[in-house]
Amino acid sequence: MDLIDLSQKQLKPVLGVSDYKVLGSFGILHQGKLSRKVLAIEVNEANERGIRSLADYNRQNPGAVDEII
Numbered sequence: 001m002d003l004i005d006l007s008q009k010q011l012k013p014v015l016g017v018s019d020y021k022v023l024g025s026f027g028i029l030h031q032g033k034l035s036r037k038v039l040a041i042e043v044n045e046a047n048e049r050g051i052r053s054l055a056d057y058n059r060q061n062p063g064a065v066d067e068i069i
Helices: 043-049 053-060 064-066
Strands: 001-004 020-030 032-042
Touching: 020 043, 020 053, 032 043, 053 064
Parallel strands: 001 032
Antiparallel strands: 020 032
């Protein structure tokens, strides 16, 4: 399972620990195996931007999730 960080701020240090708000997940087939991806945003950024759901994120960033998928 992989976490896809949708945060826009780059304040996190490499190998640092952060709290994330999970917005959704999806699975893809890669070389015949199911790979799960979790879409999340850093909690403080989510609160600052008023993002409580994937729909909120999509309203602020139209097409971004589709591009990732």
